[in-house]
Structure formats: structure tokens, C-alpha cells
Amino acid sequence: MRPRRGILFVLSAPSGAGKTTLAREAVNKIPALELSISLTTRAPRKGEVDGVDYYFVSEAEFKQRLARGELAEHANVFGAWYGTLRLPLERAIAEGRDMLLDIDVQGARQISALYGPDVVRIFVIPPTFADLEIRLRQRATEDEVRIQERLARARAEYQAYPEYDYLIINSERTEAVKKLWAVAVAERLKVSRLSRDFAPWN
């Protein structure tokens, strides 16, 4: 008997909040938490590996998978498509394994609508908007126009935090990872997640 269903931990943040780094570190530090690998049509950045950071696919393949209903969520961000395959998520829920989804606000809404109580939504923000700007400029992978686009988008995305279950203010990464660990451990202890036939003393 499986004691409970798997949990989908959805991690969202305004771009530049350090979400992707946090997600990687979280799956390293939190036992039995797998990272969900997204599909994307954008070009790999330096150091990104296909099948590890993303599945890099053509726009034709992305649209075909979308049309076939293979995606649990999808979103267009700055002209590139991002999406998550349904199959690994549904298998994880059924098998009682937990997954971490590093996705945006639009994707989080779709995952919530599809998997309801099996979803835990976590929103990460830097302490101030100024911190976000600093982080975006430090990354220095983009020109000023793109940075301004991202800042405007971040302001808008930030407004969505009340839709989430948990808010983590990421002032220090180790602290933020500890908080993610706490959320994962606590959610796994929830009585509402236990199977109906769970009976530890029998």
C-alpha cells in the first residue's frame, strides 16, 4: 500500500529571483524530490545540457506535442515556448513520488487547475525590487532593452503571489533552500494526503 500520492511542488518567481538555481539546489538537498524537466523552444544558454536543464525542441515538435494533449502546462515567455509533459507528472502522483516544477505564473495556474490538491505552490521573491534589478544586471546575459522587459514582467508577475500557498523571501540562498526543505517535509506530513487505508498501528 502506498501511504500517499505524490506531490507536485510548483516553484515560481519573477525572472531574476534566483529560482532556477534554488530549484537545482533544492532537489539536491531535499530527499526524494525530483526535478521536472521542461520542454523549451528557446536556444540553450552557455552550459545548459539537453535532457538535464531542458529538453530543447523545435517549435514544430512543441506544437505537435501540445496538439496531441501531451502537455500539462505551457506558456510563451519572451517569444519562446515552455511546457511540461503530463506523463511523468501523472506517473509520479500515482506512484507517491514528489516532483519540483520550475515554471512561471501562467504554467502554475494550469498545473493547479489540472492536479488541484496534489499541487503545492511556492512563490519566491528577492527582498526588494532593487535586489531583483541588481541580480538581473549581474547575470549580464542580456542588453538593456531585454533587462527593462524582464523588470516590467517581474513587477507584473509579482502581483500573482497571493495565488500561491507559500511565499519565500529569498534574501540568502541557504536560508531559502532550508525553507523549501521545511515546506516539502511539512507537506509530506499532512494528514489530508494520507491514503484512506493508511493505518500505522494496524
Place this chain on the structure above:
Amino acid sequence: MRPRRGILFVLSAPSGAGKTTLAREAVNKIPALELSISLTTRAPRKGEVDGVDYYFVSEAEFKQRLARGELAEHANVFGAWYGTLRLPLERAIAEGRDMLLDIDVQGARQISALYGPDVVRIFVIPPTFADLEIRLRQRATEDEVRIQERLARARAEYQAYPEYDYLIINSERTEAVKKLWAVAVAERLKVSRLSRDFAPWN
């Protein structure tokens, strides 16, 4: 502006599950968590200090406070009265401070009914009923009749765990304290607890 209201963490367990030791250790390990001190009419056990472990009161005083509506919860366990004063709880909630209440199933129901969403209910059980029996016999403060009474009561109390928010299986105390820590940290991060005027980026 206070970012959020205080949380009342209610810790219940069948007697012999190691709840009181766990509660003491939790308030030592978890920052900014205070232990709520109960009133009781039972006699102090060896080493127990008035005002630290309990407020030891006469039955007359207990009944007077109860009649005046000063108690947020009360219960009779094996002939002795136990209760929690309303005032420190309501002050903590208003001031955004968190408290840990080491109380039984009857008391937990009353606290839940009074303080609803400000309450987080945690149930602790040993891994098996046999473990509980071993722990009760190791304590060796009571004769066989009392032990049998406690075991029967524990069996009955155990049935109440589905009323709780979290279930902690206490196989190892350090692990159990970590789990309590995780629950406290996670609950403090809940978006639903933030004040309406909470606006970190403004």
C-alpha cells in the same frame, strides 16, 4: 505593521508517545516559539516546577477560572483537570507570536473551534502500539491498573488523528523535532497567514 497573526500549534498524542519531552525540545530548537503553560489540579510529579511545567492549582481555583470564562480549553484526564488560559493565547495571536500547546484531543477540539485558522494541529504517535506500551512501562511511575487504563485511552485517542493537520510518527526524537521545526517554518510561510496590507515590495 505586523506581517501576520500568531499561530497556535497544538500538539496532541496518546499518553506515552513522548509528547511532553518533544514539546519542550521543540520550543528550545524552534526560534520564536513559546510553550503555553497549562493549569492543572493534579499533584506535581517529581521534578516538576510550578509556573514552568504547569500552573498547579486547587480544584476550587480551577473551577472558579472556568466559571469566569478564563479558559480556552479544559479537559478531565484520569480524574485531574487540565486547562489553558485564554488571555496569553489571544495576546499572542494579536501580537504575531507563535505558541505551542501541549494538550489532549478534547482540548485540541475546543482550541480549534475557538481560534480556527490560527490553529495548526499536530498529532504525534509512536511507530507501533507495542512501542507505546514499552514507553509507558519504562516510565514506571504507575501500577499495572493505571498502565492498562492509559493503554486503553491511548488506543481511543489514536483514532482522533484524522482530525489533525499533520501526523508525526515519532520513531526517533531528533527526527521528530526536525519535523516539528519543518511544520512551524512552513506554516509561517503560508500566504494565507499574511496580513492583507502585507506588501514586501512597497
